[in-house]
Amino acid sequence: MQQNFKRTIWFNEEGTLQVLDQRYLPHQTRIHSLLHSQEVVTAIKDMIVRGAPLIGATAAYGIWLACKEATNDANPNHYFEQQMNALAQSRPTAVNLFWAIERVRKALSDIPSWEKRIEIALQTANEIVEEDVEICRKIGAFGLPIIEKIYQQKQKTVNVLTHCNAGRLGCIEWGTATSPLYQAHDKGIPVHVWVDETRPRNQGFNLTAWELEQYGIPYTVITDNTGGHLMQHQMVDMVIVGTDRTTRKGDVANKIGTYLKALAAKDNQVPFYVALPSTTIDWTIADGLKEIPIEERNEEEVKWIQGSHAGEIVSVLLTPANAKAANYGFDVTPARLITGLITERGICEANEAGLLRLFPERV
Amino acid sequence: MQQNFKRTIWFNEEGTLQVLDQRYLPHQTRIHSLLHSQEVVTAIKDMIVRGAPLIGATAAYGIWLACKEATNDANPNHYFEQQMNALAQSRPTAVNLFWAIERVRKALSDIPSWEKRIEIALQTANEIVEEDVEICRKIGAFGLPIIEKIYQQKQKTVNVLTHCNAGRLGCIEWGTATSPLYQAHDKGIPVHVWVDETRPRNQGFNLTAWELEQYGIPYTVITDNTGGHLMQHQMVDMVIVGTDRTTRKGDVANKIGTYLKALAAKDNQVPFYVALPSTTIDWTIADGLKEIPIEERNEEEVKWIQGSHAGEIVSVLLTPANAKAANYGFDVTPARLITGLITERGICEANEAGLLRLFPERV
Numbered sequence: 003m004q005q006n007f008k009r010t011i012w013f014n015e016e017g018t019l020q021v022l023d024q025r026y027l028p029h030q031t032r033i034h035s036l037l038h039s040q041e042v043v044t045a046i047k048d049m050i051v052r053g054a055p056l057i058g059a060t061a062a063y064g065i066w067l068a069c070k071e072a073t074n075d076a077n078p079n080h081y082f083e084q085q086m087n088a089l090a091q092s093r094p095t096a097v098n099l100f101w102a103i104e105r106v107r108k109a110l111s112d113i114p115s116w117e118k119r120i121e122i123a124l125q126t127a128n129e130i131v132e133e134d135v136e137i138c139r140k141i142g143a144f145g146l147p148i149i150e151k152i153y154q155q156k157q158k159t160v161n162v163l164t165h166c167n168a169g170r171l172g173c174i175e176w177g178t179a180t181s182p183l184y185q186a187h188d189k190g191i192p193v194h195v196w197v198d199e200t201r202p203r204n205q206g207f208n209l210t211a212w213e214l215e216q217y218g219i220p221y222t223v224i225t226d227n228t229g230g231h232l233m234q235h236q237m238v239d240m241v242i243v244g245t246d247r248t249t250r251k252g253d254v255a256n257k258i259g260t261y262l263k264a265l266a267a268k269d270n271q272v273p274f275y276v277a278l279p280s281t282t283i284d285w286t287i288a289d290g291l292k293e294i295p296i297e298e299r300n301e302e303e304v305k306w307i308q309g310s311h312a313g314e315i316v317s318v319l320l321t322p323a324n325a326k327a328a329n330y331g332f333d334v335t336p337a338r339l340i341t342g343l344i345t346e347r348g349i350c351e352a353n354e355a356g357l358l359r360l361f362p363e364r365v
Numbered sequence: 366m367q368q369n370f371k372r373t374i375w376f377n378e379e380g381t382l383q384v385l386d387q388r389y390l391p392h393q394t395r396i397h398s399l400l401h402s403q404e405v406v407t408a409i410k411d412m413i414v415r416g417a418p419l420i421g422a423t424a425a426y427g428i429w430l431a432c433k434e435a436t437n438d439a440n441p442n443h444y445f446e447q448q449m450n451a452l453a454q455s456r457p458t459a460v461n462l463f464w465a466i467e468r469v470r471k472a473l474s475d476i477p478s479w480e481k482r483i484e485i486a487l488q489t490a491n492e493i494v495e496e497d498v499e500i501c502r503k504i505g506a507f508g509l510p511i512i513e514k515i516y517q518q519k520q521k522t523v524n525v526l527t528h529c530n531a532g533r534l535g536c537i538e539w540g541t542a543t544s545p546l547y548q549a550h551d552k553g554i555p556v557h558v559w560v561d562e563t564r565p566r567n568q569g570f571n572l573t574a575w576e577l578e579q580y581g582i583p584y585t586v587i588t589d590n591t592g593g594h595l596m597q598h599q600m601v602d603m604v605i606v607g608t609d610r611t612t613r614k615g616d617v618a619n620k621i622g623t624y625l626k627a628l629a630a631k632d633n634q635v636p637f638y639v640a641l642p643s644t645t646i647d648w649t650i651a652d653g654l655k656e657i658p659i660e661e662r663n664e665e666e667v668k669w670i671q672g673s674h675a676g677e678i679v680s681v682l683l684t685p686a687n688a689k690a691a692n693y694g695f696d697v698t699p700a701r702l703i704t705g706l707i708t709e710r711g712i713c714e715a716n717e718a719g720l721l722r723l724f725p726e727r728v
Contacts, residue, residue, distance in 0.1 A: 028685040196691075199667075199683070201562065201588035207684045215685050223690045225564035225667055226589045227622025231696035234624070234654060259590025261597070265628040291597060304562075304588055307670055309681025318672025318681055320562070321570045322391040322578050327586045328559075333594035 007216070009175050010056050011063070011131065019063055023050045024171060028212035029310040036060070039068035039085045046092035046099070053172020055134040055279075057093060058102030062127035064089050065106045069120045078116060095297075098281070102130055131174050137279045138176035140346040145182025145242070145277060146189070148342075148349075152239045153191050159220075160186070161239045163196040163229050166257035167209035168244020168277060178277040179244045180213070182344070187219050195221040196232060200257055202303045202329060226259050230266040240273045242344075248276070248283045250364070252337030252352030253290025258330050264339035273341040276352070280345050283357065285364050290334040301327035370579065372538050373419050374426070374494065382426055386413045387534060391575035392673040399423070402431035402448045409455035409462070416535020418497040418642075420456060421465030425490035427452050428469045432483045441479060458660075461644070465493055494537050500642045501539035503709040508545025508605070508640060509552070511705075511712075515602045516554050522583075523549070524602045526559040526592055529620035530572035531607020531640060541640040542607045543576070545707070550582050558584040559595060563620055565666045565692060589622050593629040603636045605707075611639070611646045613727070615700030615715030616653025621693050627702035636704040639715070643708050646720065648727050653697040664690035 011021050014035075023032040025048070034050055036042050042064030045051050051060050068085035072078035086103065093099055109126045113119045152160045168179035176184055186193050195214055200206035207223055214221040224232070232238050241263055247255040254260070254276050267274035287293040304327035306317045321327065340352035350356035358365050374384050377398075386395040388411070397413055399405050405427030408414050414423050431448035435441035449466065456462055472489040476482045515523045531542035539547055549556050558577055563569035570586055577584040587595070595601050604626055610618040617623070617639050630637035650656040667690035669680045684690065703715035713719030721728050 028688075029682070199564065201564065201590055204683060207688075211685050211688050215688070221689070223667060223684050223688045225621065225692075227564055227620075227625065227696075228691065228693055230624040230628070231621060231659065231693050232691075234697065257590075258588065258594060261593040262590065262625040262629060265593070265632055266625060269628055296594065304586060307672060307681070307683070309670060309683045311674070311679050311681045316674050316679070316681060318670070318674045318679060319392070320567060320670070320672045321586050322574050325391075325570075325574050325578070325586050326584070328591065328595075329588075330591055330594050333590075334597065 009135075010051070010171055011059055011174060019067070021045060021051050021060065022171070024052055024209065025049060026315060027171075027208050029315055036063065036067070039064045039071055039089070042067060043088045043092045046089070053167075054096060054098035055173040056171075057096050058098040059127065059131045059134065059174060061089050061092070061099050062102045062106050062123075062130045065103065066120065066123035066127050069110075069116060069123045073116045073120070105130065134173055135175040137346040138173050138178060138181050141178055141277050141279065141344055142176050142181025142185040144346075144348050145275065145344045146185045148240065148273070148275065149182055149186040149191060149193065150189075156239065159192040159194050161194050161196060161237055163198065163232065163238045163241045163263065164210060165198040165206065165226075165243050165260050165263055166200045167205040167213075169210050169213045171209045171213050177213075178279060179242045180210070181277065182242065183219060184217060187217065193219055195219060196229065196238060197221050197223045198226050198229060198259070198263070199223065200259065201226055202307070204307065205257070229263050233266045233270040233272050238267075238272050240275060241267050242275045242277055245276050245278045245282050246332060247294055248278055248343070249287045249290045249293065250283065250285050250357060251288045251290075251354050252340060252343060252357060253294075254335045254337075254340065254352070255290055255294045255296070255332045256335065258333050261333040261335045261339075264335040268339050274339060275342050275344055276335075276340055277344040280347065280361060283361070288354075291336065294332075294334055296333065297331040299329040299331050301329050304329045373414070373534055374422055374537060382430070384408060384414050384423065385534070387415055387572065388412060389678060390534075390571050392678055399426065399430070402427045402434060402452070405430060406448075406451045406455045409452070416530075417459060417461035418536040419534075420459050421461040422490065422494045422497065422537060424452050424455070424462050425465045425469050425486075425493045428466065429483065429486035429490050432473075432479060432486045436479045436483070468493065497536055498538045500709040501533075501536050501541060501544050504541055504640050504642065504707055505539050505544025505548040507709075507711050508638070508707045509548045511603065511636070511638065512545055512549040512554060512556065513552075519602065522555040522557050524557050524559065524600055526561065526595065526601045526604045526626065527573060528561040528569065528589075528606050528623050528626055529563045530568040530576075532573050532576045534572045534576050540576075541642060542605045543573070544640065545605065546582060547580060550580065556582055558582060559592065559601060560584050560586045561589050561592060561622070561626070562586065563622065564589055565670070567670070568620070592626050596629045596633040596635050601630075601635050603638060604630050605638045605640055608639050608641045608645050609695060610657055611641055611706070612650045612653045612656065613646065613648050613720060614651045614717050615703060615706060615720060616657075617698045617700075617703060617715070618653055618657045618659070618695045619698065621696050624696040624698045624702075627698045631702050637702060638705050638707055639698075639703055640707040643710065643724060646724070651717075654699065657695075657697055659696065660694040662692040662694050664692050667692045
């Protein structure tokens with residue numbers, strides 16, 4: 003994205019809101035314009051955009067568009083509420099979506115004039131974007147010294163393994179797990195990334211590989227089976243992943259397979275870090291294995307895979323047609339396997355004392 | 366195969382040697398006739414047949430065909446040697462292939478008459494087949510009580526996880542890791558198998574799933590990322606895998622990703638067994654991690670995947686077109702993670718003392 007896309011959502015020179023259509027990555031780079039709030043609803047629903055921060059930001063701009071559209075409607079208030087509902091229902095499981103919508107709604111609540119509402123909605127959406135960029139930048143700034151230190155000791159390329167996509171494609175600019183990598187690269191530290199495929203949805207091959215390539219960071223794609231072997235042979239200097247939900251004791255729910263890499267890292271004394279904005283910390287739960295319900299997704303995601311064939315993007319069946327498949331979206335990595343949590347307030351040990359040191363307001 | 370195929374290589378009612386064309390599994394069940402030794406060479410070279418025991422047996426029948434063809438050749442000895450060479454070169458890395466060829470060659474060495482040679486070649490090939498069946502049957506008989514015991518304690522379906530295909534498709538009849546499963550099923554013990562996809566070549570989805578379905582054993586396909594989560598939630602009662610090479614101290618080189626499952630099994634107190642014919646034990650090496658070289662295969666196997674699309678078998682690209690991929694074929698599971706080795710002579714601990722107890726001639 004250094005060359006082509008500074009951010010995952012932007013206004014072009016004509017002032018049109020645009021995003022990458024992520025459904026076609028890594029095979030095709032398509033830019034998608036969002037001219038109407040209904041197009042925002044579709045973009046979220048159809049997974050043209052994905053990743054909690056990006057979904058939230060896109061929805062916020064959707065409200066701004068709805069405000070503009072409302073002024074042309076015979077019944078502006080009715081139209082506006084209808085579009086707000088449509089946005090809220092575009093991805094029922096996306097907590098960040100509701101958070102962003104509520105934030106903009108609150109900002110608009112005491113503003114009677116539609117002209118002013120348009121202005122405030124845009125301003126709030128821009129704030130949401132800039133705050134995410136800043137949080138991710140800080141995560142990178144705190145993670146950077148870990149990579150620098152390995153480089154100082156090793157004096158050779160630092161090999162980092164990552165699982166899934168906790169990258170800029172799900173955020174606005176830096177990403178979470180990728181932010182330290184980008185900042186190390188910017189500083190001239192040679193970094194090479196082992197990119198886990200991340201079956202079944204292949205976010206590693208589709209998204210992480212693509213965005214690292216865009217940024218110019220050397221990477222090698224590997225199957226999800228490979229990381230253990232690489233760690234046994236000192237080919238991984240550190241692991242860094244994202245998280246969907248973190249308990250107050252430091253257990254981490256992340257894309258299925260993360261736990262296996264954490265076990266291999268522990269067995270081979272490879273540092274295993276989790277990068278996270280503090281919004282992913284669920285202070286109400288302690289034991290990740292017992293308290294985090296794991297989503298079971300459609301079995302077709304396991305049985306079929308999407309790829310490029312003769313210039314077309316097609317899905318192919320991988321199993322006997324009648325095979326039954328289980329599709330758990332996440333697993334829980336116990337805190338005992340985690341070297342440190344990298345947050346926008348600094349790095350801490352993956353336990354309650356560590357997290358409360360950084361977030362004393364949660365004591 | 367209960368319904369359709371008792372074995373992976375057989376003579377049909379007309380006396381024609383036949384195999385399954387495994388390249389089309391699980392999407393198409395094609396039977397392939399081997400009428401000429403040159404067709405045997407092609408079947409091995411093109412991976413119509415795969416798996417060490419099956420390759421060895423197929424090659425042995427290839428020699429029998431070559432003997433028959435030699436009698437029609439102006440220069441039978443020359444023709445025969447030429448076909449023996451072609452067979453030996455059909456899969457340069459298959460140790461079992463050379464072993465089978467040498468065994469038949471030896472059996473023929475003092476036989477001058479081509480009529481008699483045809484007879485001896487067929488007899489030796491049949492012996493190779495029957496011996497493999499018997500070894501696999503014994504592995505199953507020794508493994509069966511492990512499953513029986515779990516069932517007695519649990520009184521519910523026994524959930525077994527397996528990685529790759531150590532099944533009948535690579536052998537003649539029972540397979541190695543699958544043999545205890547088939548025998549438990551035959552005995553009426555309810556068994557359910559979690560089938561790891563086994564990227565990059567997907568032997569789990571392509572072969573293990575197919576052969577379990579043929580046999581009528583309930584199974585569920587899962588991505589390679591999933592096993593850890595299942596074990597954390599007591600959804601796996603035991604793991605059983607095969608091995609390509611076993612050291613005298615009990616380290617095991619098996620398909621890449623096996624090590625990750627062994628780590629998860631250890632972390633969750635799930636028994637982890639390796640089924641092996643003693644021919645896979647390399648008594649000359651002790652430390653698997655240091656002494657077993659791991660084959661690096663073509664990166665296209667990682668970047669592309671084969672599946673069924675609109676009735677056709679096609680390959681699709683999964684990564685950015687220029688992505689670099691690493692493709693390690695195997696990893697080493699240290700003996701400390703293995704509950705037991707199931708051999709044709711019984712079960713032992715995965716260490717030198719355990720193996721030497723079963724194979725005292727190796728002391």
